[in-house]
Amino acid sequence: MTSDTAQLYATTHSGQVRRYDINDGVETNYSVASTDVEGFFFSPEEDAFTIISRSSNRIETYLNIKALGAGGTKDPEMGVVGTSNLESPRDLAVNGQFYVVSDNTDLDGDETTPEGRLFVYIKTESGFVLRNILITKFKVWGLEFIGSDLYAVVDETNKVAVYKNFIESNPNNRIVTADKIVGFQGLIRTHGLDYDKGIMVLSDIGEAESASDGALQIIENFEAKFNNATNGGFIEASDQLRIFGGNTLLGNPVNVVYNANYNVIFVAEALNNGGRVLAFNNATSISGNIAPDLKYDLAGASSVFYFTE
Template sequence: MIKTRFYLLGLIAVTLFSCNNDDDLNSDVETSEVAHLYATTHSGQVRRYDINDGVITNYSVSATDIEGFYYSSEDDNFSIVSRSSNQIESYSGIRDLGSGGVQNPEIGLVSTSEFESPRDLAVNGQFYVVSDNTDLDGDETTPEGRLFIYVKTETGFVLRNVLITKFKVWGLEFVNSDLYAAVDETNKIAVYRNFIENNTGNRIITADKIVGFQGLIRTHGLDFDNGIMVLSDIGEAESATDGGLHIIQDFEEKFSNATNGGFISIDDQFRIAGANTLLGNPVNVVYDASYNVIFVAEALNNGGRVLAFNDATSISGNIAPDLKYDLAGASSVFYFTE
């Protein structure tokens, strides 16, 4: 997801608290004056963790299954992709609700119900893009997916156009005007250059480039910040122990140098994996370069968790997370700081 970039007001060490008395947390994560980690679940939960003081806020929303989240500081609202109603829903006045307990934000803008199996949300200005991995022709040997492009207006989310991809799509991430997409059931990601401008009608689209990543089994989540791309690897979907994270420094240069249909070598990546990581099915990730932390929505290990790895962009191996919250059915994460 595209995040608004902020300069830190000053890094401070913090003690992390868990909502379920997890004794294994430590105080390695550092952050700024406002540090809010949002997480969603497949049971319709929207939860915010205040990393500074450990306060947990739950937001009551109409969706009963969520995968995809974006918080707008400018509008003070968050938008979710509802898998139960197959629409985007926006909830307003988040700051005024305060922190802690269960809050009831007012539902504001909504889209029409269009998609069938949404997986992620990427935002670029007023454009909201939802990935959908529905098998359109019912033939598993001919994978395809869809990208729904909405325009956020004062009255709602207006569907501009629908694009059909030539692969089953999962995670999305804008890097400037280019849209990167996870090619599900592979170790690859695709890029569509100048995505919004070049794809204005309803049509089948061909990626400008598709590149694989050596050592990765099945990519789902991706997030980019300050030259670094983080990819999540869920491994075998049924296994709660074989997930991993791939970190690629100087990502744009390495992706550009790779041939279309080629791969980026494992030597040009860092990989975090193993029993200590608690990574089984890391379905969504967010990376914040300002203090170098990767947040993960882990869907399977222990039934679901939110994890964080500090200083993880220069380390490979079987390392333990610096933060872990139990959260059953975790589906997406979003980090906001200022």
């Protein structure tokens, strides 16, 4: 049974925010202040979406989205914003009033000593208050909350780290050590991750310069498999599904979103054909060189978010 609301939001590095209404094919563009966006969250309770602006290096929220209707280009009202603390933001994870942004800036200018930062903001009625900044011991990219635990992509590797009870355990500025880091056999370089109802989807960009070697890896019963893996160990390829090959149109899948009710993966593909938004149905029962079930051309696609009621 399909929902009356099936909205896929996508952002680009040229500052576009676009919504695809999957049921009827209507596309809506939103004019925002940013000229480079990476990271997106829609709140139906607030009828507002939040983006991470790489051009202004801050969080921005836009209001009254439903009232604007669908189709054409809309000019949403800007709501609360954060100060320009960020340098190279990559992803956004939300847990209640806490908004966490990953930043992959090389702090010491030495590529042999990778580090990243996690900016923890509290959303208030007047703005985004920067609560604290945490320095990670690796270059960070994608973020995802599972309950109170924050999972973070260890960029330039096939690994994912977890910080248990993240918000409460890290109230102050400091260098943080992950509680566990686990690799994924068969994966080259992780960027995006998304979790829903026991299933984690990881994106593999492969070689950054290649427009045809991307992949998706699907892990069912993710928490059990992650917990059973040793710190510094890996989850075997036999415990995952992998979508890869020329038919997939995956080159640099930089961001993903998974919806368990529809068992569909949406992908922000940054490089193939200049950029696309892709979708793969039956996500937990397919693998191999599978063509996408949906594709939209979108130059410089950077992030995706799916909303359904």
